[in-house]
Amino acid sequence: MKLPLYQVDAFTNQIFAGNPAAIVPLNEWISDELMVNIAAENNLAETAFYVPSENGFDIRWFTPSVEVDLCGHATLATAFVIFNIQGYEGDLIRFNSRSGELTVTRNEDWLTLNFPVDSYHIAVPPPALVEGLKSGTVQEVYKGKTDYMVVLDSEAEVRDLEMDIIILSTIPARGIIVTAPGEDVDFVSRFFAPQSGIDEDPVTGSAHTTLIPYWAEKLSKTTLTAKQLSKRGGFLQCELVNDRVNIGGQGRLYLQGELEI
Known part of the structure; x- marks a missing residue:
């Protein structure tokens, strides 16, 4: 079986x-096991698979080790x-x-x-979070549906953050x-997901x-x-619209080829 493969750099205008x-x-779904194996072989933060549906496309996302519920860059x-x-005609795609x-x-x-907004609340940081962050002045800690969010004092602290990934x-x-x-933008961030096989996700x-929603408030x-x-x-480029968020970015094609399965 041959399958097309593309690699795109997302949220940037340069390779x-x-x-x-x-x-x-x-054209139709392949087995979950095969999608996991392809994602592991690609060894990128995410591999997306999609098939046509009645009103657009069905989409699924896999890290090298697990399927995830939501992925923006992929x-x-x-x-x-x-x-x-x-060659899709029109300027709106539904997934x-x-x-x-x-x-x-x-x-x-x-x-x-x-995308839908996340629901989050103030949280007591787990001991591993306190121990794992080696630098930075922690202002607040929140827990969303899937992630903890730590608010630091400055962009420099986020940039220079030291942590213990293990x-x-x-x-x-x-x-x-x-x-x-942020210094020249409204806010900055970094994202660490060693639990999902990704020490640090680029964007x-x-x-x-x-x-x-946090920074909008x-x-x-x-x-x-x-x-x-x-x-x-x-x-x-970001916008809060009621209980949804608009997240804008650019992309660049890096690779196109074919999988031999």
């Missing part, structure tokens, strides 16, 4: 930046492939997913994800978001379902700009 995702278009990368390579209906809108070379991997959560006010769209504004301060880095 070797942003967050790379693999995309495998399908959704943006999938939309990039559908719009720019598959059916484990997190409900998601849409991606095209405006020139910008793609905007529309200790953080014991926390019962998908991952840990670390955030602070995490799904984490912004927590970050956007904190800064008293609904339109925001953001950077993720990983080594590769990424830039996002």
